[in-house]
Amino acid sequence: MEGNSYKILGLCCRWCSYAGADLAGAMRLQYPPEIRIVMIPCTGRVDILHLLKAFEAGFDAVFVSGCHEGDCHYLDGNVRARKRITKLRQVLADLGLEPERLEMFHVSSGEGPKFAQVCKEMYERVVRLGPNPVRRTAPAAAASR
Numbered sequence: 001m002e003g004n005s006y007k008i009l010g011l012c013c014r015w016c017s018y019a020g021a022d023l024a025g026a027m028r029l030q031y032p033p034e035i036r037i038v039m040i041p042c043t044g045r046v047d048i049l050h051l052l053k054a055f056e057a058g059f060d061a062v063f064v065s066g067c068h069e070g071d072c073h074y075l076d077g078n079v080r081a082r083k084r085i086t087k088l089r090q091v092l093a094d095l096g097l098e099p100e101r102l103e104m105f106h107v108s109s110g111e112g113p114k115f116a117q118v119c120k121e122m123y124e125r126v127v128r129l130g131p132n133p134v135r136r137t138a139p140a141a142a143a144s145r
């Protein structure tokens with residue numbers, strides 16, 4: 001990866017945050033182009049393994065964004081997601097990866113400005129933290145094979 005070209009993955013619930021991202025676009029709100037948005041059916045479908053795979057693949061930060069509590073279309077998917085993410089942040093810290101690289105947000109379909117703010121916040125975190133250390137060490141590991 002060249003220069004300061006960061007990659008941030010945003011896993012966004014189709015019912016709320018993905019539409020919030022659409023609204024941010026329709027409102028022509030600026031947010032960093034480093035954000036890669038993937039639509040998911042509900043944050044409750046995000047597994048710890050998906051998140052670990054994203055870091056292994058070299059994403060510098062990952063955020064999961066879903067419906068506000070009480071608004072999940074699958075009742076408590078977002079509550080379960082928050083518990084998983086809280087648990088995984090602890091695991092990341094134990095592994096030596098800054099837990100701030102992983103975050104959960106709640107953004108509704110009507111909150112385009114909030115979605116843009118979430119993207120800016122994650123980008124600022126990554127700039128402060130630097131590249132994902134897994135990605136930083138990958139070329140050396142590959143070269144030793």
Ligand code: FES
Pocket residue numbers: 013014015016041042043044066067071072073074075077078
């Ligand atoms: Fe949006 Fe569950 S449907 S978080």
